Amino acid sequence: MGSYSTSEVLNAAAVGVHHPALRSHELDLKGSMSGEELPTTSGLENGHQAPFVIGVAGGASSGKSTVCKMIIDQLCDQRVVVVTQESFYYGLSDEELVHVHDYNFDHPDAFDTDLLLSCMEKLKHGKAVDIPSYDFKTHKSVLSARKVNPSDVIILEGILLFHDSRVRDLMNMKIFVDTDADVRLTRRIRRDTIEKGRDIIDVLDQYSKFVKTAFEDFILPTKKYADIIIPRGADNSVAIDLIVQHIRTKLGQNDLCKIHPNLYVIQTTYQIRGMHTIIRDAATTTHDFIFYADRLIRLVVEHGLGHLPFREKQVITPTGSVYTGVDFSKSLCGISVIRSGESMENALRACCKGIKIGKILIHREGDDGKQLIYHNLPKDIAKRHVLLLDPILGTGNSAVQAISLLLEKRVQEANIIFLNLISAPQGVHVVSKRFPRVKIVTSEIELGLNDDFRVIPGMGEFGDRYFGTDDYQSSTPFFADDKNRVGLL
Ligand SMILES: Nc1ncnc2c1ncn2[C@@H]1O[C@H](COP(=O)(O)OP(=O)(O)O)[C@@H](O)[C@H]1O
Ligand SMILES: Nc1ccn([C@@H]2O[C@H](COP(=O)(O)O)[C@@H](O)[C@H]2O)c(=O)n1
Numbered sequence: 001m002g003s004y005s006t007s008e009v010l011n012a013a014a015v016g017v018h019h020p021a022l023r024s025h026e027l028d029l030k031g032s033m034s035g036e037e038l039p040t041t042s043g044l045e046n047g048h049q050a051p052f053v054i055g056v057a058g059g060a061s062s063g064k065s066t067v068c069k070m071i072i073d074q075l076c077d078q079r080v081v082v083v084t085q086e087s088f089y090y091g092l093s094d095e096e097l098v099h100v101h102d103y104n105f106d107h108p109d110a111f112d113t114d115l116l117l118s119c120m121e122k123l124k125h126g127k128a129v130d131i132p133s134y135d136f137k138t139h140k141s142v143l144s145a146r147k148v149n150p151s152d153v154i155i156l157e158g159i160l161l162f163h164d165s166r167v168r169d170l171m172n173m174k175i176f177v178d179t180d181a182d183v184r185l186t187r188r189i190r191r192d193t194i195e196k197g198r199d200i201i202d203v204l205d206q207y208s209k210f211v212k213t214a215f216e217d218f219i220l221p222t223k224k225y226a227d228i229i230i231p232r233g234a235d236n237s238v239a240i241d242l243i244v245q246h247i248r249t250k251l252g253q254n255d256l257c258k259i260h261p262n263l264y265v266i267q268t269t270y271q272i273r274g275m276h277t278i279i280r281d282a283a284t285t286t287h288d289f290i291f292y293a294d295r296l297i298r299l300v301v302e303h304g305l306g307h308l309p310f311r312e313k314q315v316i317t318p319t320g321s322v323y324t325g326v327d328f329s330k331s332l333c334g335i336s337v338i339r340s341g342e343s344m345e346n347a348l349r350a351c352c353k354g355i356k357i358g359k360i361l362i363h364r365e366g367d368d369g370k371q372l373i374y375h376n377l378p379k380d381i382a383k384r385h386v387l388l389l390d391p392i393l394g395t396g397n398s399a400v401q402a403i404s405l406l407l408e409k410r411v412q413e414a415n416i417i418f419l420n421l422i423s424a425p426q427g428v429h430v431v432s433k434r435f436p437r438v439k440i441v442t443s444e445i446e447l448g449l450n451d452d453f454r455v456i457p458g459m460g461e462f463g464d465r466y467f468g469t470d471d472y473q474s475s476t477p478f479f480a481d482d483k484n485r486v487g488l489l
C-alpha cells in the first residue's frame with residue numbers, strides 16, 4: 001500500500017470522523033469561545049450509552065495512526081473521535097530544550113497522564129473537552145487546543161497507552177499494532193527527516209539512545225494487555241475488517257433504530273456528512289444553508305416516499321421488453337409545520353407533482369406550555385397518506401401536537417410519515433411511545449438536548465437560517481421562496 005504522512009492521516013481522520021457539526025466548534029482557545037464548554041449535556045444523562053473506547057498502542061511508526069484512519073473510514077456512519085497520547089506530552093522547559101538530545105520522549109514520564117485521564121473522564125461522561133496540541137518542532141504544547149466533543153466511539157492512540165493501568169481501564173478494546181523493528185525504523189527516518197525536518201544523524205542517535213530501549217522496556221511488555229494484536233499494521237486489512245465488525249456489533253446494541261423499528265435513518269455517505277457539516281456550521285451563509293439543506297431535504301423526502309404503499313405494475317420498455325416495476329400510492333399529501341417545515345415543501349413538490357400541502361401552526365402560549373394550533377388541511381385528509389414536514393425533531397412536543405391533530409382528523413396513524421433532517425433521541429422516544437405506528441424518517445440522530453431543550457449539536461433556529469431572518473448572519477438575507485412562506489392552501 002502507499003505511504004501516508006502522519007499529519008495527513010491525522011488530519012484526514014479528524015475531518016472525516018468528527019461529528020460534522022462538532023468540528024466547527026474546535027476553536028482556537030484565543031477565539032470567542034475561549035475556555036467555554038459547549039452547552040453539551042451528558043450523553044449518559046440523556047439516555048446515551050457511554051462511548052466505546054478503543055486503545056491503539058504499539059511502537060513509534062508501527063502504523064497506529066494509519067490503522068486508526070482505516071477503522072474510522074469504515075465507521076463512517078458513527079461519531080468517532082481520535083485522541084492521541086502525543087497531545088499530552090509535557091512541554092520542555094528552556095533548560096531541557098538546551099539538552100533536547102538527552103531527553104527521553106519514549107519514557108512513560110514524558111506524558112501528562114493525569115491530564116489525559118481527566119480529559120477522557122469528561123469525554124466518557126458526555127462532556128466536551130479541550131485537548132492540548134503538541135508541537136514536535138518546538139517540543140512544547142501550543143496555545144490553541146482542539147475542542148473535542150463526546151462521540152459514540154473514542155479512539156485513543158499512542159506508544160505507551162497500555163502502560164498505566166488507569167488508562168487501560170478506560171478501554172473497551174485494546175489493539176496492539178505489531179510491526180517489525182526495521183520497518184518501524186525505516187518509516188521513522190523518513191517521517192522525522194521529511195515531515196519533522198530533523199537531521200538523519202539526530203534521528204538515528206535518538207533511536208539507539210532512547211527509542212529502541214524504551215520499546216523493549218516499556219512498550220513491548222504492554223503487548224500482553226492487548227485484546228487484538230495486528231501484525232503488519234495497516235497492511236492487515238482482514239484484521240481491521242474484523243475489528244470494525246466487532247465495534248459495529250457492540251454499538252448496534254444501543255442503536256436507536258433497534259429500539260424503535262418505526263425510525264429510519266437514511267444511509268449516510270461522506271456527501272451527506274459534508275452537507276451536514278455545512279448546514280450545522282454557524283458561519284455558513286444563508287445562501288449555502290438553503291442550498292445544502294435543500295439537497296438533504298430532498299434525500300429525506302425521497303426516502304420517505306419509499307415507505308408509501310405500492311402495487312406491482314408492468315410496463316413495456318422502448319426495446320419492447322417487459323419491465324416489472326411498481327406503481328405507488330397517489331393518495332397522499334404533505335403537511336408542513338409552520339414555519340421551518342415550509343422549507344421542505346419545495347422538495348416534496350419536486351418529487352410529487354401537484355401534491356396538496358396543508359399547514360399546521362403550533363404556538364407556545366406563555367410559560368405554561370399551553371399550545372394553540374391553527375391549521376389548514378386538505379378536506380379529505382382522512383383518506384390520504386400524510387408526509388408530515390418539520391426539519392427538527394427535538395423534545396417531540398410539536399410533533400405530538402401535530403400528529404394528535406392529524407389523528408383527530410381521522411388520518412390513520414400508520415399512514416403518517418414524519419420527515420425531518422435531524423432527530424434528538426428524546427423526541428424519537430416521545431413520538432414512538434405515543435404513536436408507535438408513525439414512521440419517522442431522518443438523516444441524522446443528535447446527541448441530545450441541552451438545558452434549554454435545544455437540540456445538540458443541532459443547527460440553530462432552522463426557520464431563521466433558511467428564510468434568512470436570523471440576526472447573526474453576516475451575509476445578505478436570501479429568501480428561498482417568499483410565496484411559500486405565506487400561502488396557505
Ligand atoms: N502499511 C503501511 N505501508 C506503508 N507505509 C505505511 C504503512 N503504515 C504506515 N505507513 C507510513 O509510516 C509512517 C508511520 O505511520 P503512522 O501510522 O504514522 O505510525 P504511528 O502512528 O504508529 O507512529 C507514516 O509515514 C505512514 O504513512
Ligand atoms: N518532541 C518529540 C516528541 C516525541 N517524539 C517521538 O515521537 C514518537 C511517538 O510518536 P508516534 O506517532 O510514533 O507514536 C516517540 O518515539 C518519540 O520519540 C519526538 O521525536 N519528539
Ligand SMILES: [Mg+2]
Nearest residue numbers: 006064065066
Ligand atoms: Mg501516530
